[in-house]
Structure formats: C-alpha cells, structure tokens
Amino acid sequence: MWFLAEIARHSLLGFAAVLFVLQIAAREVGYAVGRRAARPDAPVEGVGVVVSSMLGLLAFVLGLTLAYANTRFQERRQGALAEAQSIGTSWLRAKAIGQPQGEEISRLLVDYTRQRMDFVSLPADAATLEAIERRSSALQSEIWAHLATLAQQRPDPVVTSLMVSLNETFDAATAQRYAFESGPAPQLVMLLLGMAMLSMGELGYQFGLRGRPIRAPTALLLAMWTAVLVVIIDLGAPRLGRIRTDPAPYYWTLDSFAGTGIALPPAAE
Secondary structure (H helix, E strand, O other): OHHHHHHHHHOHHHHHHHHHHHHHHHHHHHHHHHHHHOOOOOOHHHHHHHHHHHHHHHHHHHHHHHHHHHHHHHHHHHHHHHHHHHHHHHHHHHHHHOHHHHHHHHHHHHHHHHHHHHHHHOOOOHHHHHHHHHHHHHHHHHHHHHHHHHHHHOOOHHHHHHHHHHHHHHHHHHHHHHHHHOOOOHHHHHHHHHHHHHHHHHHHHHHHHHOOOOHHHHHHHHHHHHHHHHHHHHHHOOOOOOOOOOOHHHHHHHHHHHOOOOOOOOOOO
C-alpha cells in the first residue's frame, strides 16, 4: 500500500483513480474465483453472511477513521485560532508598554503573524516550510531579546504580563507545528484500504457464486466509497488536498492591528 501513499502526496485525484481501479480489480478477481467455485451445493448464503459481516466491520473502521481525521482537523483549526488570539494579545500589551523595545516588539509581531499565516496556508513544500520555520524562530529570538532588555529596564507587572503572553504565543506555534505534523495515522489508513480490497474481493466472490456480476451498481458503490475515503484522507492530512486550515484568524489579527491607526510595515519580500 505504500505506493498509494506516494500517489496521494502528489495528487488526491490520481489516488482516487488508482484506488477505484484497484477495488474494481479486487472485485473482478473475486468474481472470477467465485465463478470457478460455483456449483449447485455452493454455500451462497453462508458467503453472504460473511460479506455482510465484512462490510459492517469495514463501516465501523470507516467511522473510526473519520472521527480520527476530524479530530486532527479540529486541532489545527483551534490551534490557528488560539495562536492568532495570543499574537493579538501580545501585540496589544507591547503597544501599551510603548518605549522603543515595546514598539519594536509590536513591529516584529506583525511580521511574525504573516509568517504563521503562511505556515498554515501554504501547500506541502518542504523547502518553503523550512524557510518559514527558520524565519519564525529568528523572529522569536529577536522578540525575546527585546523583551529581556525591557524586563531589565522596568521589572513591573505590565512587562511581566507581556512576557507571559509572548511565552504563550511561542508555545502556540510549537503546538500548531505538532498538529500539522500529526496527519492521519498510517496504520489506520492502511487497515482501512486493506479491508476495502478484501471486502470488494469477497463481494465479487459472492456474485461469482450466484453467476450474476451486477457490475454497474457495484461500480457506483465503489465510486461512492472511493469518494468517502478520499475526503477522509484529505480531512486528516493538513496539506494534501482542498480541505485546509482556514488562515482567517491571522487575517483578522492583522486587520485589528491596522484598525488601531498604526501604520503597518510592508510585507517581507
């Protein structure tokens, strides 16, 4: 099944096409075997019970995989919202402190917000994502250096509150990176795909024993099944298809910065 994972990384549409063809092939192989084994005393009803049990178990694993994928997707969404809110809080506290260090921290947080927005919204390009992580880490170090200077100059509760919010902001970035690294569990996906192949083969075997291929309805069933599988994988994987984490909270945060009347620095080239 490893080749299916490689295809999915390049194209979910290609993955869907290959998966559909493989299931059709499994069904046809099962049908051919069933035709050869067909005889008047063949245990057709017993095979029907087995097929029903396999399809029921397959539906259970499908629901389990869907729940897992949806949990991962919700973690990324909530992580984006929490990170954007934390950045906004830090920016407001830095502006409230004022002084050169506070102003510089607020300026750097604008650039930092753009970097985090790119991290969430850009597709799976290793070089680009690595560059974003390096830039984010550099900004964190620069912001913390200004905060350390500020804390030495005025060790008061206001600066302490900024320190707390910045620490939460950086922790949120780590949590979000971990959420994006935690895609669908490969073992669960492989189990689901393997069970789908076996179930389609057994279904074809049952049709072969009865001598009735029923190809058109089966093809429709497999098309629907393939579509559901692709959606589940897209939902669980952060950067494969069109189901992505909405970067809107970061846009809203940048808009809130502009709404204060403070001129924002231009985006980095």
